[in-house]
Amino acid sequence: MSTIDVKVSAIEQVTPLVKHFTFVKEDGTVFPAFSGGSHVVISLNIGGRIHRNPYSLMGSPEDTSAYHISVRRQERSRGGSVYMHENVTVGMPFKITYPVNLFSLAKKARKHILIAGGIGITPFMSQIADLERLGADYELHYAFRAPEHGAFAERLKKTCGNKLHCYVDSLGERLDLSVLMGNQPLGTHLYVCGPNPMVVSVFEVARNFGWPENHIHSEQFLAPPIGEPFKIQLARSKKEILVPAEMSMLEAIEAAGVEADFLCRGGACGRCELQILETDGALLHNDHFLTDAEKASGKKIMPCVSRAKCERLLLDI
Amino acid sequence: MTLVFKQETFRDDYRYSNSPSGIKRFPFPFAEDQYMYSVNIEPHGKGKQGSVNEFAFDVDEHYVAECIDKGITLEQDPGRYESLPHMMDAQWDFLELTMESHAQDYPDHFTLKKNGLNWNWENKPLGIKDSFVFGDCSTLPMDPFEYMGRQVQGDFVLLDQRDETLYADAGFITSQADWSLAFNIGMSWKEWHGPVPRVTELGVMDRALKYLMNLQLGSPVRRLNWTMTINPRLDTSPENYPFWGGDRNKVNKENVSDLVHLRVELQALFRLPRSNGIVFVIRCYLINLKEIATYPRWSKRLHRVLKGLHPDLIEYKGLTKFHPLAVDWLSKFDDGATIELGTQPE
Numbered sequence: 119m120s121t122i123d124v125k126v127s128a129i130e131q132v133t134p135l136v137k138h139f140t141f142v143k144e145d146g147t148v149f150p151a152f153s154g155g156s157h158v159v160i161s162l163n164i165g166g167r168i169h170r171n172p173y174s175l176m177g178s179p180e181d182t183s184a185y186h187i188s189v190r191r192q193e194r195s196r197g198g199s200v201y202m203h204e205n206v207t208v209g210m211p212f213k214i215t216y217p218v219n220l221f222s223l224a225k226k227a228r229k230h231i232l233i234a235g236g237i238g239i240t241p242f243m244s245q246i247a248d249l250e251r252l253g254a255d256y257e258l259h260y261a262f263r264a265p266e267h268g269a270f271a272e273r274l275k276k277t278c279g280n281k282l283h284c285y286v287d288s289l290g291e292r293l294d295l296s297v298l299m300g301n302q303p304l305g306t307h308l309y310v311c312g313p314n315p316m317v318v319s320v321f322e323v324a325r326n327f328g329w330p331e332n333h334i335h336s337e338q339f340l341a342p343p344i345g346e347p348f349k350i351q352l353a354r355s356k357k358e359i360l361v362p363a364e365m366s367m368l369e370a371i372e373a374a375g376v377e378a379d380f381l382c383r384g385g386a387c388g389r390c391e392l393q394i395l396e397t398d399g400a401l402l403h404n405d406h407f408l409t410d411a412e413k414a415s416g417k418k419i420m421p422c423v424s425r426a427k428c429e430r431l432l433l434d435i
Numbered sequence: 436m437t438l439v440f441k442q443e444t445f446r447d448d449y450r451y452s453n454s455p456s457g458i459k460r461f462p463f464p465f466a467e468d469q470y471m472y473s474v475n476i477e478p479h480g481k482g483k484q485g486s487v488n489e490f491a492f493d494v495d496e497h498y499v500a501e502c503i504d505k506g507i508t509l510e511q512d513p514g515r516y517e518s519l520p521h522m523m524d525a526q527w528d529f530l531e532l533t534m535e536s537h538a539q540d541y542p543d544h545f546t547l548k549k550n551g552l553n554w555n556w557e558n559k560p561l562g563i564k565d566s567f568v569f570g571d572c573s574t575l576p577m578d579p580f581e582y583m584g585r586q587v588q589g590d591f592v593l594l595d596q597r598d599e600t601l602y603a604d605a606g607f608i609t610s611q612a613d614w615s616l617a618f619n620i621g622m623s624w625k626e627w628h629g630p631v632p633r634v635t636e637l638g639v640m641d642r643a644l645k646y647l648m649n650l651q652l653g654s655p656v657r658r659l660n661w662t663m664t665i666n667p668r669l670d671t672s673p674e675n676y677p678f679w680g681g682d683r684n685k686v687n688k689e690n691v692s693d694l695v696h697l698r699v700e701l702q703a704l705f706r707l708p709r710s711n712g713i714v715f716v717i718r719c720y721l722i723n724l725k726e727i728a729t730y731p732r733w734s735k736r737l738h739r740v741l742k743g744l745h746p747d748l749i750e751y752k753g754l755t756k757f758h759p760l761a762v763d764w765l766s767k768f769d770d771g772a773t774i775e776l777g778t779q780p781e
């Protein structure tokens with residue numbers, strides 16, 4: 119996956135729990151434009167281990183001089199949010215992926231309803247810029263815990279005017295999904311991003327009202343397949359290698375100086391297929407190439423995307 | 436790099452040929468003696484200097500003639516360019532991608548100056564110079580997609596991604612080969628990709644679709660496809676079959692090496708930034724048997740590939756009428772010696 123070298127150009131504390139980071143490109147050129155709802159994956163080196171965290175791009179897609187993300191501090195996660203809050207300073211370099219959009223607006227929708235809970239507001243910031251630019255019909259429903267947690271509510275009011283509806287939990291305000299969703303014109307698309315219970319109830323209510331399944335969109339991140347490190351043995355080249363968490367099996371084989379076949383590096387073309395001679399663990403197939411039966415047989419693996427949980431995986435290469 | 440553009444025609448008198456360097460860089464598609472359909476998708480990265488993969492969009496000696504031919508086809512049939520209303524962002528994405536790469540890779544021929552949203556574009560080979568406001572259609576003489584579609588070699592389809600599939604919601608098709616189904620605007624991936632004979636393995640198209648839906652910005656991919664065409668004709672569309680279909684009957688022993696052309700399509704796919712759509716570029720390269728025979732490696736290889744081609748594929752690719760003549764002509768170059776794997780000319 120291609121990456122972009124960036125550095126932090128500004129950090130702002132937006133709410134007690136949310137920090138806003140601005141990135142510019144290391145080489146001073148502009149970023150690619152992107153579409154509303156896109157995210158980037160940032161690689162963080164925390165104590166020698168690489169974490170890859172996806173964050174929604176918050177700025178206007180038109181502004182390519184900088185990328186903006188917001189990070190909520192998640193105490194219980196061992197991931198990167200605490201690191202982002204405590205260790206990241208202005209000027210620090212990072213590698214990020216090109217923008218990826220797994221939460222894009224349905225361009226043919228008659229109307230768009232956006233529902234955000236808490237930090238779930240972030241992907242909508244760029245979507246709203248797109249909707250405004252296209253002059254689309256939309257409503258934004260934004261629920262948060264208490265007034266001080268309504269990150270960006272002020273800014274949104276300016277952009278969205280009366281299309282913004284806020285629900286502050288501490289003031290006893292509630293978003294009534296049945297009222298909202300029971301009364302929408304045909305061809306309306308709904309987008310939700312927030313805590314899991316919120317997403318689940320949106321889908322439930324939608325189903326009850328008979329909304330078409332493909333008119334409901336929820337944010338889902340797809341980080342590059344990383345996982346735990348594991349060991350593999352190469353039968354023909356007589357090598358044992360450790361596949362680190364942040365490398366694919368194919369990359370590790372290449373790094374060990376063994377020539378391996380590949381084409382797409384995305385689990386689609388089948389070129390990198392390797393025969394498994396022996397293994398003592400479980401295979402984690404992430405490819406689109408092998409049939410379910412082949413995956414179940416445990417005889418083949420696509421090293422460009424797939425991994426394993428094992429000590430021994432003897433490959434015919 | 437300064438290119439010299441040839442004066443050529445892709446219809447009527449067919450004044451077209453490849454220069455020696457054009458022959459040498461031809462994207463010969465057969466690495467093996469046997470042709471098998473495969474999902475041969477690979478990253479469309481910067482290729483070898485001088486090769487057709489050196490840049491994202493290859494400009495060659497046929498550039499001016501091809502653009503003129505596009506103009507003629509469009510004039511006769513304006514329906515070759517079509518775009519649904521929700522594709523406007525993708526149209527501007529296409530304009531940006533093509534202008535930027537042409538200006539960056541061929542600075543002697545194309546220049547792009549940006550001042551915020553005020554852009555100046557100069558295309559020297561075609562004598563075009565325009566100033567416009569990026570994103571404002573009223574400042575261009577036509578839709579942005581049509582505007583650049585006329586100035587870039589190849590055919591283009593803009594795909595919208597929704598409902599777990601891709602829809603061909605805009606197209607600029609002036610050199611469509613007859614291998615594809617009649618292309619209709621708004622078709623979904625599945626409607627567009629009919630079954631290919633001899634692709635016995637189920638799900639090839641489904642897998643290709645999944646892969647493309649994951650296509651990343653900044654990481655374009657490509658594949659080669661091929662067929663054969665009589666005469667160096669770009670527009671072998673089903674609509675115009677009456678104008679070219681009969682040419683297949685004109686092939687004989689004497690003219691086979693002049694008339695029969697290997698037609699290679701370099702298909703490239705790029706994720707588009709603003710629209711999250713995909714542009715599917717179908718770039719056509721033509722070379723006749725005589726030119727191929729410049730390199731013994733190629734004439735031998737092509738002989739073997741054609742000779743061993745399954746009858747279903749011969750029919751599917753529309754080669755039935757002239758296939759034996761082509762195999763026969765090529766056979767005199769084939770001494771049966773082993774040829775190593777690879778597509779290189781020498």
Ligand code: FES
Binds near residue numbers: 379380381405
């Ligand atoms: S390289 Fe294509 S499936 Fe692995």
